[in-house]
Amino acid sequence: MTTDAGTPGRLQHGAKAPARARKAAPSDRSLLRGAKRVVVKVGSPSLTSLAGGISAEALLSLVDVLAARRLAGTQVILVSSGAIAAGLAPLGLGRRPRDLATQQAAASVGQGLLVARYTQAFGAHGITVSQILLTAEDLMRRQQYANAYRALNRLLHLGVVPVVNENDTVATHEIRFGDNDRLAALVAHLVKADAMVLLSDVDAIYDRPPQAGGVRIPLVTGPADLAEADIGSAGKAGVGAGGMVTKVEAANIAAGSGIPALVTSTANAAAALAGEDVGTWFSVNGSRRTPRLLWLAHLPPIQGRLVPDDGAVKAVRERHRSLLPAGITSVRGDFEPGDPVELADPQGHVVARGLVNFSSYELPRMLGRSTRELASSLGRQYEREVVHVDDLVVL
Known part of the structure; x- marks a missing residue:
C-alpha cells in the first residue's frame, strides 16, 4: 500500500466510532x-x-x-x-x-x-x-x-x-x-x-x-x-x-x-x-x-478442485459443516496444504471455496475414508478435516 x-x-483507545447512517x-x-x-x-x-x-x-x-x-x-x-x-x-x-x-x-x-x-x-x-x-x-x-x-x-x-x-x-x-x-x-x-x-x-x-x-x-x-x-x-x-x-x-x-x-x-x-x-x-x-472470508470468496488464485458427494455438498452448503475425506469423490489440480481450492458438486457447479489441509499428493488415498480410520492406518495427523468450516466460504 x-x-x-x-x-x-x-486510534486512541476508547475513541468513539463515527456516527453510522x-x-x-x-x-x-x-x-x-x-x-x-x-x-x-x-x-x-x-x-x-x-x-x-x-x-x-x-x-x-x-x-x-x-x-x-x-x-x-x-x-x-x-x-x-x-x-x-x-x-x-x-x-x-x-x-x-x-x-x-x-x-x-x-x-x-x-x-x-x-x-x-x-x-x-x-x-x-x-x-x-x-x-x-x-x-x-x-x-x-x-x-x-x-x-x-x-x-x-x-x-x-x-x-x-x-x-x-x-x-x-x-x-x-x-x-x-x-x-x-x-x-x-x-x-x-x-x-x-x-x-x-x-x-x-x-x-x-x-x-x-x-x-x-x-x-x-x-x-x-x-x-x-x-x-x-x-x-x-x-x-x-x-x-x-x-x-x-x-x-x-x-x-x-x-x-x-x-x-x-x-x-x-x-x-x-x-x-x-x-x-x-x-x-x-x-x-x-x-x-x-470477516476480511478472511471475503478474501477467500473473491481474491485468491484457485489451485485445485475437490468434488464432494451429494451428502457432503448438503452438509457444507446447508448445515455449514467442514469437509471430511469420507465425503470426497475426486481431487483435481496440484496444490499444497493451505492453498485455496474450490468445492464443486458432482454436476460440476462450484458451491464453495476453502483452504485445504492436505496436498493433492496426500488426498487420493484418503478419499471415502473416515478420519478415525485414517488416524489408525496413517497416523494421528490425518484425523482432521480436509477443509475446516472456519476456512470455508459458501458461494
Whole structure:
C-alpha cells in the first residue's frame, strides 16, 4: 500500500466510532442521503476526452459533486480509474496497451498526473486529497489489510478524501484485482462503508440494450433479478478495463457482504448521492463477512478442485459443516496444504471455496475414508478435516 499520509498512529483507545447512517429498508436508496461514509468509483471512460487523456471538464464536474457532499459532512472515498489513460498521451500511445509492462509504464506516468488533477480540483473547495495505491496482496495478508484500514480510517477522520487506485505499476497478472469495480467493493468492505456508488458512462442496468428497447432495472434484490438481463461482457477496447459485467459483479460482492450499492452514470452522480430514483440499486442480501472470508470468496488464485458427494455438498452448503475425506469423490489440480481450492458438486457447479489441509499428493488415498480410520492406518495427523468450516466460504 502507498499513501502520502505517512504511517498513521493508532486510534486512541476508547475513541468513539463515527456516527453510522440511519437505518433504512434494504431497498430504500434514500439511505444514500444520510450515509456517513460512501465509496464512489469512477471509470476511465467517464474521465477521458475524445482526444485521449483526462477530460478537465469531466473531472471538475465530478469533483464539484463529491466536494459538496464532503463539505456537507459525508466521508467520501473515491476509487478512481484513469491512471493508465492519463499516461497514454505523454508516452505517445494511441490506445490502452494490451501487455502488462506497457500498462505498468503508462500507470507510472499517469498516476501522478491524475492525482495532481484531483489535488487541484478538490483544493479549490478547501479539501485535501491523498493517494492510496493497493494491490490484491494488500487485502490477502492480515497485517497489510489492517494497515490499509488504519490509514484510510485516519485520513477520513482528518477530513481527507482518499483517492484509491490499483497499484498498476507493480501489480502482476497473478495479484491484480482485474478491475477497479471489484476493488471498490473490497474497499467498501474494508472501511465499513454505508453504501457504494459505481459511476460509468451508462445510466443504469437494462434488461437488454437501451437502443433495442431495453427497460431499466431499478432494483436488484438478488441474482435472480438479473437472470434474464443481457448485460454483455467485460469491456476489452478503449481506455477502460471493465464493463457492465464487472459492475454487476462488484455490486453483488458489496450487497452480499452487507453494503448496498448503486450503479449509474457519472452524469447522475449528484442525483444518486441525493437518493433520487436513478440507476440500479442493489439492496443488501447478505451479512458482512470477516476480511478472511471475503478474501477467500473473491481474491485468491484457485489451485485445485475437490468434488464432494451429494451428502457432503448438503452438509457444507446447508448445515455449514467442514469437509471430511469420507465425503470426497475426486481431487483435481496440484496444490499444497493451505492453498485455496474450490468445492464443486458432482454436476460440476462450484458451491464453495476453502483452504485445504492436505496436498493433492496426500488426498487420493484418503478419499471415502473416515478420519478415525485414517488416524489408525496413517497416523494421528490425518484425523482432521480436509477443509475446516472456519476456512470455508459458501458461494
